[in-house]
Amino acid sequence: MSARDEILAAVRGALRDADRAEAPVPRGYRGAPPPADVVSLFAERVVDYRATLSRCTPADLARTVRAALGSAENVLVPESFPVDLGGVADADDLDSCDAVVTTAAVGIARTGTLVLDHGPGQGRRALSLVPDVHVCVVREDQIVPGVPEAVALLDPDRPQTWISGPSATSDIELNRVEGVHGPRTLHVVLVGP
């Protein structure tokens, strides 16, 4: 018998006498009242997790992103990124790039999270990982109240990266330290009307 058949048989054997009726799953959390001001909560929580935040209008976006990039020279700008910054769309040697700019698919207010689904303007997953600076542009109308709303919007068939603040660790005495393997600087540009 294959390991597969053995395991399936063992599962069925283990459940032979079990009650297999489905228990009701309480889903009231999905209707939890949203925070009064979703956008300012998002802004507050992003900063709380040590990301830098800039807010601007669409007209100001190019200038704000350039300011966020500071002195970075070698900048990755994925295809379909809304602003023309020069830079390259992708590179073989990502480690030699100083910074990356991306858009995002969703922002989550309660947790200060950005979700990238690596669609247009976001590039493949490694782009927003290897360079030391990540500038992420998210529109106010992309912010949802909490995790349930984000999960409902996102497409599981696309790879996703959920980002909450810069790379961090709590492995030394459980004190949070920013900056391990991912970008040590996360700059969020929040675009309002």
Add this chain to the structure above:
Amino acid sequence: MPAFPAAARAALADSQLRRNLAHATGTIRAKRAAVVAEVDEWEELRLAGAAIKDNTLRHLDEHLLTLEAALQERGATVHWARDAAQACEIVAGIAKNHHVDEVVKVKSMATQEIGLNEALAEQGITAWETDLAELIVQLGDDLPSHILVPAIHRNRAEIREVFRRRMAAAGRPAPDDLTDEPAELAGAARLHLREKFLRAKMAVSGANFAVADTGTLVVVESEGNGRMCLTLPEVLVSVVGIEKVVPTWFDLDVFLQLLPRSSTGERMNPYTSTWSGITPGDGPQEMHVVLLDNGRTRALADSVGRQALRCIRCSACLNVCPVYERTGGHAYGSVYPGPIGAILNPLLKGVGVDEQTDSLPYASSLCGACFEACPVRIDIPEVLVHLRSQVVDAHRGGAPKPEAVAMKSAAWVLSDARRLTFAERGMGAAGKALNRFGRAVLPGGRRAVRRLPWPASLWTGARDLPAPPAESFRAWWRRTGRR
């Protein structure tokens, strides 16, 4: 590995360890409490998490088949492993097919449980741990002592020493001027591991969740080492315990709230990666998923114990456990320490086989703090008591241990009030003598005993024992005619 009481005694004698643990668990407890208090619907989320997991376990065979089909449809190869040896063989075989002699690893409890690194080493393949704490443990030739923070027993000065002495042999050495500042230590790990990430051809991960209907695997992490492993190498092998399945993508809305707040005490961990098979042009173009049993179906067969398979490995129960706080994780002799380890190990391995495993269900005062903190409501005290009865039952029939004799005698006395009355008269006589000669006097005037022979010395080794009263309650009740 010695049984828990002996291993605990050694740990309790290590005052540095006690300080490190008290500091770390105290910190994380406060953080968890604060972020849990923010969520009004926390109790409902716990109920939802428990119900989803229970429903999944009740139809685990069907969900596993759905998961297998979804993964295959999206380009992944699915393997099944009955035990540790099979799982390790599968992973080593994939490495050999690709002629790699090193792999990078995302922190994963399943691969630790099966001893994958050691098994790969035997085949000439080096597995590099890339999580900071795992790196500290691996470089220090140490053992993990916590599910989430395997090097929780080490403080910053000890970590600096490990890096300075051991990093060079494994690759890029630590900087000469390395201090014990956590940010500098993290920076040294960044430099040391980056060259490994950039050259690795194969990565091994676990998964926090496996979504059956979409074939999505989820890895929750903080440092970005997971993202490196999941996206840079060409080949990715994920070893996934069969209990990690959740039925649908939408069920993640519960667990992605419960897990980060319960584990690191954050609203959300820095990075969560989800992927459903192969994405052309993005990440590994060859993927394997090893579905691991290794005792899980044994645990599933236990009608009381199966709730332990809800566990999402957050380690909240470790952080609130007064026993764990004092003994640390090594005393449990397993990669799964603390309250969850005290039930999971016996459930996975079975009781009545070795003394060490049999000692684990007793490594608890049954205070219940673990159940209160568990995000999926595993009633750990209930399972502990249940497993204790299995341990006792497994030893029935042989030569009775002194404990069994004592329990049988106590039960005989306590199942009949007349026998208890008789025993109390004996105690009262002893009490009269002790009240005259007892060395210690308790505040309030009662005499107490300082030293008794074994087994009572287990009590009086550290604690005075009040002398029994000359008259029991029931004797007083009869004498005064209160009845």
Add this chain to the structure above:
Amino acid sequence: MKVAVLVTCINDTMFPDTGKAVFRLLRRLGVDADFPEAQTCCGQPMVNTGYLDEAVPVVRAFTDAFAGYDYIVTPSGSCAGSARHQHSLVARRAGEPRLAETGPKVYELSEFLVDVLGVTDVDAYFPHRVTYHPTCHSLRMLGVGDKPLQLLRAVRGLDLVELPAAEECCGFGGTFAVKNADTSTAMGADKARHVRDTGAEVLVAGDNSCLLHIGGLLSRERSGVRVLHLADVLASTEEDA
């Protein structure tokens, strides 16, 4: 209302004063309670150590002793918890469903006073500096919350000081105290230190088993702190002072 007192085996044999205090207190509150003399033990020592077969005759004796009462009051969170939550285990083991029927009628003392009798001021007098340790089973198994504190706050003359890390286990844990004596005493030593830090004269709790352990450590340390059951404090009046 037919009320019985489950004195508990440990109070019966080691702390008879606590049993007497419960009766004195209940009588003062107008409750005429019985002490069914057939009572022995709730079976918890056997159940929690894994000896389910051995627990069966003990729980049977418990069930027989307390048949026919509406309320069973006990000065022990632990024994109340065991009766309410563990007798069903023993009943299943024995194949005797009736063994699970009495457990739900068991009330820990502070629950009975506050929830059933509806009193928080029991007209007690205890002019001492007191700190209170909420025992694990009363806190987490029964969920008595702040009921013992409500009762203590109403005691005249009593100066209640907060215990640091109050909700952390003292390390007693029944047979845990001897099976894992080193860990148990390490936990207890921290509890004793917190008690000493309060400067209280008296440590009060709702379980004499936990107090046997903490008190034993406090005595070994010659701390001078006295341990007393909640019932002993609530039964005290001006005449005792």
